[in-house]
Amino acid sequence: MPQPTKGPRFGGSPAHQRIILANLASQLFQHGKITTTEAKAKRVQPLADRLISKAKRGDLHNRRIVLQTITDKGVVHVLFTEIAPKLAEREGGYTRITKIGPRKGDNAPMAVIEIVTESVEESRKAKAKASGKKAEPAKAETAKKAPAKKAPAKKAKDEEAVEVVEETVEAPAAEAEVEAPAAVDAETEAAAQADEDAKA
DSSP states (O other), X not given: OOOOOOSXXXXXXXXHHHHHHHHHXXXXXXXXXXXXXXXXXXXHHHHHHHHHHHHHHOOHHHHHHHHHHOOOHHHHHHIIIIIHHHTSSOSSOOEEEEEEEEOTTTOOEEEEEEEOOSOHXXXXXXXXXXXXXXXXXHXXXXXXXXXXXXXXXXXXXXXXHHHHHHHHHHHHHHHTTTHHHHHXXXXXXXXXHHHXXXXX
16 A cells, blocks of 8 residues: 655645656656655655556556656657566566755755666675675684684593593503503504515
8 A cells, every 4th residue: 555645745736746746757767867855756756666567567558557647758668668678577666765965055855766777686696795794704703713712621621531531541551561561462463464464
């Protein structure tokens, strides 16, 4: 459902306001972007989006409806043949408003309203790239900080484990000192014979 407009009417009467908005939309389709006040840009955006949606359908009925608002047949031809095919992938959001600061004479807030020309995939990639750049430095910082904090804990655990292993190894070794050298000699002789057999 369209959002009702707020604020005073442009021009002196409702008819004058319709003419002003139709002229702004016509200029937008003719030039691709226009500079106007923020209030006018916000009021012409839904009208322009609605006309582009009708142009995307492309049939005679919709062309006649658009001609009721935009009376210049050349602009309507550009809208139906050039602008609508470029925006065929988009579901909506055909125009973009960018604020540019106040006007010098009367300090009115100004904005540029333009037709979105890039494809949906390009805009999604740009958003992902922008969000990815912000996320990657944060991940890199946490990755750099995390190992430094975890490393001392691992070293402490490793040292405790080594001490426990040394204690367990020393106790049985003291009891079986006599049996260990004989077992080691038998193992080394068996390994040496296996090597000689493999070479031969």
